[in-house]
Amino acid sequence: MxxxxxxxxxxxxxxxxxxxxxxxxxxxxxxxxxxxxxxxxxxxxxxxxxRLSEGKFVILFLLSDQPEGLAPHELADRAGVTRATITGLIDGLERDGFVERRSDRNDRRKLAVLLTASGRKIADSLLLEHSAWIASLFAGFTADEHQTLHGLLQRVWQNLGTGGAPLDAPEA
Structure with a gap:
Protein backbone atom coordinates (compact mmCIF):
# COMPACT_ATOMS: atom_id res chain seq x y z
CA MET A 1 0.00 0.00 0.00
CA ARG A 51 1.16 20.96 24.76
CA LEU A 52 4.43 20.06 23.03
CA SER A 53 5.83 20.47 19.56
CA GLU A 54 8.74 18.37 18.35
CA GLY A 55 11.06 21.29 19.08
CA LYS A 56 9.85 21.58 22.67
CA PHE A 57 10.12 17.81 23.11
CA VAL A 58 13.75 17.94 21.96
CA ILE A 59 14.49 20.61 24.57
CA LEU A 60 12.91 18.51 27.33
CA PHE A 61 14.95 15.52 26.20
CA LEU A 62 18.19 17.53 26.13
CA LEU A 63 17.54 18.79 29.65
CA SER A 64 16.44 15.45 31.09
CA ASP A 65 19.92 14.38 32.19
CA GLN A 66 21.22 17.86 33.03
CA PRO A 67 20.46 18.49 36.74
CA GLU A 68 22.29 21.82 36.60
CA GLY A 69 20.50 22.77 33.40
CA LEU A 70 21.99 24.25 30.26
CA ALA A 71 22.50 27.77 29.03
CA PRO A 72 20.10 28.82 26.27
CA HIS A 73 22.95 29.05 23.73
CA GLU A 74 24.03 25.48 24.60
CA LEU A 75 20.47 24.27 24.07
CA ALA A 76 20.32 26.06 20.72
CA ASP A 77 23.60 24.49 19.61
CA ARG A 78 22.62 20.99 20.71
CA ALA A 79 19.13 21.23 19.18
CA GLY A 80 20.44 22.74 15.95
CA VAL A 81 18.24 25.82 16.10
CA THR A 82 18.91 29.55 16.21
CA ARG A 83 19.12 31.48 19.45
CA ALA A 84 15.94 33.32 18.52
CA THR A 85 14.13 30.00 18.05
CA ILE A 86 15.40 28.63 21.36
CA THR A 87 14.09 31.70 23.17
CA GLY A 88 10.59 31.03 21.83
CA LEU A 89 10.77 27.35 22.71
CA ILE A 90 11.98 28.09 26.24
CA ASP A 91 9.28 30.78 26.67
CA GLY A 92 6.58 28.27 25.75
CA LEU A 93 7.98 25.54 27.97
CA GLU A 94 8.30 28.00 30.86
CA ARG A 95 4.73 29.24 30.34
CA ASP A 96 3.51 25.62 30.54
CA GLY A 97 5.52 24.98 33.71
CA PHE A 98 7.96 22.48 32.19
CA VAL A 99 11.17 24.53 32.58
CA GLU A 100 12.47 27.41 34.60
CA ARG A 101 15.26 29.90 34.04
CA ARG A 102 17.74 30.39 36.85
CA SER A 103 20.44 33.00 37.21
CA ASP A 104 23.85 31.93 38.44
CA ARG A 105 24.41 32.91 42.08
CA ASN A 106 27.91 34.23 41.35
CA ASP A 107 27.27 35.79 37.95
CA ARG A 108 23.72 36.98 37.34
CA ARG A 109 24.50 37.41 33.63
CA LYS A 110 24.69 33.62 33.34
CA LEU A 111 21.40 31.83 32.88
CA ALA A 112 20.55 28.15 33.05
CA VAL A 113 17.38 26.44 31.87
CA LEU A 114 16.27 23.53 34.08
CA LEU A 115 13.39 21.09 34.06
CA THR A 116 10.73 21.58 36.71
CA ALA A 117 9.26 18.55 38.47
CA SER A 118 6.40 18.42 35.95
CA GLY A 119 8.88 18.89 33.10
CA ARG A 120 10.96 15.97 34.35
CA LYS A 121 7.86 13.79 34.71
CA ILE A 122 6.64 14.50 31.17
CA ALA A 123 10.15 14.17 29.71
CA ASP A 124 10.67 10.77 31.33
CA SER A 125 7.29 9.36 30.30
CA LEU A 126 7.36 10.78 26.78
CA LEU A 127 10.89 9.57 26.11
CA LEU A 128 9.79 5.99 26.72
CA GLU A 129 6.54 6.47 24.79
CA HIS A 130 8.27 8.20 21.87
CA SER A 131 11.01 5.57 21.68
CA ALA A 132 8.41 2.79 21.60
CA TRP A 133 6.47 4.61 18.86
CA ILE A 134 9.60 5.02 16.71
CA ALA A 135 10.49 1.35 17.25
CA SER A 136 6.96 0.38 16.17
CA LEU A 137 7.50 2.10 12.81
CA PHE A 138 10.16 -0.48 12.02
CA ALA A 139 8.48 -3.47 13.67
CA GLY A 140 9.27 -6.73 11.94
CA PHE A 141 12.37 -5.46 10.17
CA THR A 142 15.26 -7.88 10.31
CA ALA A 143 18.80 -6.69 10.95
CA ASP A 144 19.53 -7.22 7.25
CA GLU A 145 16.51 -5.12 6.28
CA HIS A 146 17.66 -2.32 8.59
CA GLN A 147 21.09 -2.45 6.97
CA THR A 148 19.59 -2.47 3.47
CA LEU A 149 17.36 0.51 4.26
CA HIS A 150 20.31 2.38 5.77
CA GLY A 151 22.43 1.68 2.68
CA LEU A 152 19.70 2.78 0.28
CA LEU A 153 19.11 6.02 2.19
CA GLN A 154 22.87 6.68 2.20
CA ARG A 155 22.89 6.33 -1.60
CA VAL A 156 20.08 8.88 -1.89
CA TRP A 157 22.09 11.25 0.35
CA GLN A 158 25.12 10.78 -1.91
CA ASN A 159 23.04 11.39 -5.02
CA LEU A 160 21.67 14.57 -3.49
CA GLY A 161 25.02 16.15 -4.31
CA THR A 162 26.62 19.21 -2.78
CA GLY A 163 25.47 19.92 0.72
CA GLY A 164 23.65 16.62 0.79
CA ALA A 165 25.65 14.81 3.47
CA PRO A 166 23.48 13.28 6.17
CA LEU A 167 23.17 15.56 9.18
CA ASP A 168 24.74 12.96 11.45
CA ALA A 169 27.54 11.96 9.11
CA PRO A 170 31.01 12.17 10.60
CA GLU A 171 33.04 15.07 9.37
CA ALA A 172 35.95 14.31 7.08
Whole structure:
Protein backbone atom coordinates (compact mmCIF):
# COMPACT_ATOMS: atom_id res chain seq x y z
CA MET A 1 0.00 0.00 0.00
CA UNK A 2 1.52 3.27 -1.10
CA UNK A 3 -0.07 6.47 0.05
CA UNK A 4 0.94 9.51 -1.94
CA UNK A 5 -0.07 13.01 -0.99
CA UNK A 6 -2.47 14.65 -3.42
CA UNK A 7 0.18 17.05 -4.71
CA UNK A 8 2.52 14.14 -5.46
CA UNK A 9 -0.21 12.14 -7.20
CA UNK A 10 -0.97 15.18 -9.37
CA UNK A 11 2.68 15.69 -10.32
CA UNK A 12 3.15 12.01 -11.04
CA UNK A 13 0.05 11.84 -13.25
CA UNK A 14 1.18 14.91 -15.16
CA UNK A 15 4.69 13.52 -15.65
CA UNK A 16 3.20 10.25 -16.90
CA UNK A 17 0.82 12.10 -19.22
CA UNK A 18 3.65 14.10 -20.71
CA UNK A 19 5.92 11.06 -20.86
CA UNK A 20 8.60 13.53 -19.82
CA UNK A 21 10.77 10.96 -18.11
CA UNK A 22 10.71 7.56 -16.48
CA UNK A 23 8.60 8.09 -13.37
CA UNK A 24 9.83 5.25 -11.15
CA UNK A 25 12.38 7.41 -9.38
CA UNK A 26 9.91 10.26 -9.11
CA UNK A 27 7.38 7.89 -7.48
CA UNK A 28 10.03 6.62 -5.03
CA UNK A 29 10.91 10.19 -4.06
CA UNK A 30 7.26 11.12 -3.60
CA UNK A 31 6.66 7.98 -1.53
CA UNK A 32 9.55 8.93 0.74
CA UNK A 33 8.30 12.51 1.05
CA UNK A 34 4.75 11.35 1.78
CA UNK A 35 5.96 8.89 4.41
CA UNK A 36 8.11 11.57 6.02
CA UNK A 37 5.14 13.94 6.14
CA UNK A 38 2.91 11.24 7.65
CA UNK A 39 5.50 10.49 10.33
CA UNK A 40 5.82 14.21 11.13
CA UNK A 41 2.04 14.58 11.41
CA UNK A 42 1.72 11.51 13.63
CA UNK A 43 4.54 12.78 15.85
CA UNK A 44 2.85 16.17 16.16
CA UNK A 45 -0.48 14.52 17.01
CA UNK A 46 1.17 12.40 19.73
CA UNK A 47 2.88 15.42 21.32
CA UNK A 48 0.00 17.91 21.02
CA UNK A 49 -2.05 16.60 23.99
CA UNK A 50 0.98 17.41 26.16
CA ARG A 51 1.16 20.96 24.76
CA LEU A 52 4.43 20.06 23.03
CA SER A 53 5.83 20.47 19.56
CA GLU A 54 8.74 18.37 18.35
CA GLY A 55 11.06 21.29 19.08
CA LYS A 56 9.85 21.58 22.67
CA PHE A 57 10.12 17.81 23.11
CA VAL A 58 13.75 17.94 21.96
CA ILE A 59 14.49 20.61 24.57
CA LEU A 60 12.91 18.51 27.33
CA PHE A 61 14.95 15.52 26.20
CA LEU A 62 18.19 17.53 26.13
CA LEU A 63 17.54 18.79 29.65
CA SER A 64 16.44 15.45 31.09
CA ASP A 65 19.92 14.38 32.19
CA GLN A 66 21.22 17.86 33.03
CA PRO A 67 20.46 18.49 36.74
CA GLU A 68 22.29 21.82 36.60
CA GLY A 69 20.50 22.77 33.40
CA LEU A 70 21.99 24.25 30.26
CA ALA A 71 22.50 27.77 29.03
CA PRO A 72 20.10 28.82 26.27
CA HIS A 73 22.95 29.05 23.73
CA GLU A 74 24.03 25.48 24.60
CA LEU A 75 20.47 24.27 24.07
CA ALA A 76 20.32 26.06 20.72
CA ASP A 77 23.60 24.49 19.61
CA ARG A 78 22.62 20.99 20.71
CA ALA A 79 19.13 21.23 19.18
CA GLY A 80 20.44 22.74 15.95
CA VAL A 81 18.24 25.82 16.10
CA THR A 82 18.91 29.55 16.21
CA ARG A 83 19.12 31.48 19.45
CA ALA A 84 15.94 33.32 18.52
CA THR A 85 14.13 30.00 18.05
CA ILE A 86 15.40 28.63 21.36
CA THR A 87 14.09 31.70 23.17
CA GLY A 88 10.59 31.03 21.83
CA LEU A 89 10.77 27.35 22.71
CA ILE A 90 11.98 28.09 26.24
CA ASP A 91 9.28 30.78 26.67
CA GLY A 92 6.58 28.27 25.75
CA LEU A 93 7.98 25.54 27.97
CA GLU A 94 8.30 28.00 30.86
CA ARG A 95 4.73 29.24 30.34
CA ASP A 96 3.51 25.62 30.54
CA GLY A 97 5.52 24.98 33.71
CA PHE A 98 7.96 22.48 32.19
CA VAL A 99 11.17 24.53 32.58
CA GLU A 100 12.47 27.41 34.60
CA ARG A 101 15.26 29.90 34.04
CA ARG A 102 17.74 30.39 36.85
CA SER A 103 20.44 33.00 37.21
CA ASP A 104 23.85 31.93 38.44
CA ARG A 105 24.41 32.91 42.08
CA ASN A 106 27.91 34.23 41.35
CA ASP A 107 27.27 35.79 37.95
CA ARG A 108 23.72 36.98 37.34
CA ARG A 109 24.50 37.41 33.63
CA LYS A 110 24.69 33.62 33.34
CA LEU A 111 21.40 31.83 32.88
CA ALA A 112 20.55 28.15 33.05
CA VAL A 113 17.38 26.44 31.87
CA LEU A 114 16.27 23.53 34.08
CA LEU A 115 13.39 21.09 34.06
CA THR A 116 10.73 21.58 36.71
CA ALA A 117 9.26 18.55 38.47
CA SER A 118 6.40 18.42 35.95
CA GLY A 119 8.88 18.89 33.10
CA ARG A 120 10.96 15.97 34.35
CA LYS A 121 7.86 13.79 34.71
CA ILE A 122 6.64 14.50 31.17
CA ALA A 123 10.15 14.17 29.71
CA ASP A 124 10.67 10.77 31.33
CA SER A 125 7.29 9.36 30.30
CA LEU A 126 7.36 10.78 26.78
CA LEU A 127 10.89 9.57 26.11
CA LEU A 128 9.79 5.99 26.72
CA GLU A 129 6.54 6.47 24.79
CA HIS A 130 8.27 8.20 21.87
CA SER A 131 11.01 5.57 21.68
CA ALA A 132 8.41 2.79 21.60
CA TRP A 133 6.47 4.61 18.86
CA ILE A 134 9.60 5.02 16.71
CA ALA A 135 10.49 1.35 17.25
CA SER A 136 6.96 0.38 16.17
CA LEU A 137 7.50 2.10 12.81
CA PHE A 138 10.16 -0.48 12.02
CA ALA A 139 8.48 -3.47 13.67
CA GLY A 140 9.27 -6.73 11.94
CA PHE A 141 12.37 -5.46 10.17
CA THR A 142 15.26 -7.88 10.31
CA ALA A 143 18.80 -6.69 10.95
CA ASP A 144 19.53 -7.22 7.25
CA GLU A 145 16.51 -5.12 6.28
CA HIS A 146 17.66 -2.32 8.59
CA GLN A 147 21.09 -2.45 6.97
CA THR A 148 19.59 -2.47 3.47
CA LEU A 149 17.36 0.51 4.26
CA HIS A 150 20.31 2.38 5.77
CA GLY A 151 22.43 1.68 2.68
CA LEU A 152 19.70 2.78 0.28
CA LEU A 153 19.11 6.02 2.19
CA GLN A 154 22.87 6.68 2.20
CA ARG A 155 22.89 6.33 -1.60
CA VAL A 156 20.08 8.88 -1.89
CA TRP A 157 22.09 11.25 0.35
CA GLN A 158 25.12 10.78 -1.91
CA ASN A 159 23.04 11.39 -5.02
CA LEU A 160 21.67 14.57 -3.49
CA GLY A 161 25.02 16.15 -4.31
CA THR A 162 26.62 19.21 -2.78
CA GLY A 163 25.47 19.92 0.72
CA GLY A 164 23.65 16.62 0.79
CA ALA A 165 25.65 14.81 3.47
CA PRO A 166 23.48 13.28 6.17
CA LEU A 167 23.17 15.56 9.18
CA ASP A 168 24.74 12.96 11.45
CA ALA A 169 27.54 11.96 9.11
CA PRO A 170 31.01 12.17 10.60
CA GLU A 171 33.04 15.07 9.37
CA ALA A 172 35.95 14.31 7.08
Missing amino acids: TMLEQKHRALLREAERRAAAETGNMRACFELLSLSGAIDRDCAARLAPH
